Amino acid sequence: xxxxxxxxxxxxxxxxxxxKVLPRAAIDAIGVLxxxxxxxLCALVTADxxxxxxxxxxxxxxxxxxxxxxxxxxxxLGGGMAVLSAVLVTAAMVYSVHYxxxxxxxxxxxxxxxxxxxxxxxxxxxLFDLFVFFELMSVAxxxxxxxKIEEAGPxxxxxxxxxTNSVGSFFMLTGIALLYGRTGALNMAQIAATLSGHPADGxxxxxxxxxxxxxxxxxxxxxxxxxxxxxxxxxPAPVCVLFSGVMVELALYGLARVYWDVMSGPLxxxxxxxxxxxxxxxxxxxxxxxVMCVAQRHIKRMLAFSTIxxxxxxxxxxGLLNPHGLAAAAQYVVAHAFLKAAxxxxxxxxxxxxxxxxEHELRGRGRGADAGLxxxxxxxxxxxxxxxxxxxxxxxxxxxxxxxxxxDAHGYAWVIAVLILTAALTAGAILRVAGRVxxxxxxxxxxxxxxxxxxxxxxxxxxxxxxxxxxxxxxxxILLVVGLGIGLVPSLRDAxxxxxxxxxxxxxxxxxxxxxxxxxxxxxPHAPLSAEAFVFAALTVVVAVLTAWLALRPPSWRVxxxxxxxxxxxxxxxxxxxxxxxxxYIAWVVAGIAVIGGALALI
Amino acid sequence: xxxxxxxTAAWLMLVGLYGIVTSRNLIHMVICVSVVQSSTYVLILxxxxxxxxxxxxxxDIPPGSRAVDPIVQALTLTDVVVEATVVALLLALAxxxxxxxxxxxxxxxxxxxx
Numbered sequence: 276x277x278x279x280x281x282x283x284x285x286x287x288x289x290x291x292x293x294x295k296v297l298p299r300a301a302i303d304a305i306g307v308l309x310x311x312x313x314x315x316l317c318a319l320v321t322a323d324x325x326x327x328x329x330x331x332x333x334x335x336x337x338x339x340x341x342x343x344x345x346x347x348x349x350x351x352l353g354g355g356m357a358v359l360s361a362v363l364v365t366a367a368m369v370y371s372v373h374y375x376x377x378x379x380x381x382x383x384x385x386x387x388x389x390x391x392x393x394x395x396x397x398x399x400x401x402l403f404d405l406f407v408f409f410e411l412m413s414v415a416x417x418x419x420x421x422x423k424i425e426e427a428g429p430x431x432x433x434x435x436x437x438x439t440n441s442v443g444s445f446f447m448l449t450g451i452a453l454l455y456g457r458t459g460a461l462n463m464a465q466i467a468a469t470l471s472g473h474p475a476d477g478x479x480x481x482x483x484x485x486x487x488x489x490x491x492x493x494x495x496x497x498x499x500x501x502x503x504x505x506x507x508x509x510x511p512a513p514v515c516v517l518f519s520g521v522m523v524e525l526a527l528y529g530l531a532r533v534y535w536d537v538m539s540g541p542l543x544x545x546x547x548x549x550x551x552x553x554x555x556x557x558x559x560x561x562x563x564x565x566v567m568c569v570a571q572r573h574i575k576r577m578l579a580f581s582t583i584x585x586x587x588x589x590x591x592x593x594g595l596l597n598p599h600g601l602a603a604a605a606q607y608v609v610a611h612a613f614l615k616a617a618x619x620x621x622x623x624x625x626x627x628x629x630x631x632x633x634e635h636e637l638r639g640r641g642r643g644a645d646a647g648l649x650x651x652x653x654x655x656x657x658x659x660x661x662x663x664x665x666x667x668x669x670x671x672x673x674x675x676x677x678x679x680x681x682x683d684a685h686g687y688a689w690v691i692a693v694l695i696l697t698a699a700l701t702a703g704a705i706l707r708v709a710g711r712v713x714x715x716x717x718x719x720x721x722x723x724x725x726x727x728x729x730x731x732x733x734x735x736x737x738x739x740x741x742x743x744x745x746x747x748x749x750x751x752x753i754l755l756v757v758g759l760g761i762g763l764v765p766s767l768r769d770a771x772x773x774x775x776x777x778x779x780x781x782x783x784x785x786x787x788x789x790x791x792x793x794x795x796x797x798x799x800p801h802a803p804l805s806a807e808a809f810v811f812a813a814l815t816v817v818v819a820v821l822t823a824w825l826a827l828r829p830p831s832w833r834v835x836x837x838x839x840x841x842x843x844x845x846x847x848x849x850x851x852x853x854x855x856x857x858x859x860y861i862a863w864v865v866a867g868i869a870v871i872g873g874a875l876a877l878i
Numbered sequence: 879x880x881x882x883x884x885x886t887a888a889w890l891m892l893v894g895l896y897g898i899v900t901s902r903n904l905i906h907m908v909i910c911v912s913v914v915q916s917s918t919y920v921l922i923l924x925x926x927x928x929x930x931x932x933x934x935x936x937x938d939i940p941p942g943s944r945a946v947d948p949i950v951q952a953l954t955l956t957d958v959v960v961e962a963t964v965v966a967l968l969l970a971l972a973x974x975x976x977x978x979x980x981x982x983x984x985x986x987x988x989x990x991x992x
Contacts, residue, residue, distance in 0.1 A: 430987075441914075448957065856985045858898070865895055
């Protein structure tokens, strides 16, 4: 099991050491082979995991219920997230082979470090290691964002990303230090065992707030989200695949892990208040992300805001604080990861061809008949519909499960409307891009029409190119098919349901880590699909198509014009908050965490 | 003693955050980031501190004598390594930003907005 982290890190070390002497093909091959090896290893470990397997490094087994060494404690959800990360890294590395015209060999090394950190983050059972892998993941991500360091955009994006996330990780470390001071333990199971039975006092609450704050910054939850759009707009497209597909979701996975396996005991009496706080944050994030998504014309930044909106949705699922919500969110994450990865790769195809991802500048230019553009068009249409939860494809099963989980929660049925509306708006924006770029629909808009300066274009490749390499169109096509079809795999649904049940069972988690007798965990029964699910999904698709249609064919009715006059200043005001200035971002972070802390103090 | 140490950690974190929010220079801002991180060193070390205890080197002290917690020292060392990486990377970005934009003022970096 330690190989899952050792292989990518060693591979990265080899690449970094020999990058000067190895030819480009060998570097790419080593990178991809390492990533494939990690996929295999993680899949083997996860398949092997009945409920959980625990590996103690260096053979330092626990004495009774005192952890002496450092452990990997792998359950189905953790292992599954590791597999997902490794699969997306493999796809991104295959895609990158022809994406960059010239690239330093350190790119592959950084990707492997990023992979190793993500896998470690998923598998570790130790709170301090969670922080170390989190930080390693962040540092690799900053460097990957600024890979094109001569350009203005990537520099600013990486600075905003780096400073905001560093502050977040220090919050997290402070929280971990406070917990260590209270419990004398760093192993999550041991902390849980020490803390359980006593209601949380002030110190434990502050520690939870700080750990949660760090993870929520990484998960780009409003108002801690500003860095994400900047980083995604400028990072190379294959890197965005990983940022959007798994990195931000991993932060939410970390939050679920810390809540369920450490904090759920002492916080048991506060669950209601915590649920309200997390769901409120999730709803706010989903709505702001969706509005900003519709307001963008820079395609990558638009996809970034779509990701923010979706992380809000996932937070709602996790914030329900029950196994159903967690399972639904996990299922949603898997489908979203593949579809969003395919969409970023399709945006990369456009960038590679036209050296621009400005929606208006590209109007109608995607009408070419060759394979690359056809695939890109297909991905935008399929990805848009998949994210709108078109029945039985894409995010349909995850979204339906989430809707039924939200509907079952007392007093939160109204959140279903938010789920439908935000999924529809973000999907509508993607469909709008598809219509404008690949069909030439919609009125012509000059480059400087919008009220705020859009993101300036940064060529990632030396392009423009006349044709798209076959690998670059094959990878997103495969990811699209997987993303659309993955909900139909019943064994995946069962595995996620079982994983969610295991993860939320703290007593058994503690018992399994210390090799004691664990009570049998009852898997979460998944609710059969109701007729409602199809109605909601149909509604989502209709609203999504309507959004795209209204944007492409602005109607001249008076209602529409009045609506536009009312909405535009509000959207402009929200857009102005995204100032691009890192001082403001940190001010928002501090204020946001203070407000969340206030909410937690009241519960 | 311990109140003072915890107070110092909290003060360092707050003053560092204040510095980041008000900074008009990227180098200054990165140093403020490292001030925030310093608060974690102080906090972690004071968590493991014991009054009248020796260093946790058990070779030349009688068994059973008081020693400070060795784990927090390992954690702090790890933390220092992490900080060195982060600060080096951020400083490199700041230098590059000065080359590219001719300014270190974060509010004058403008390609990303809205």
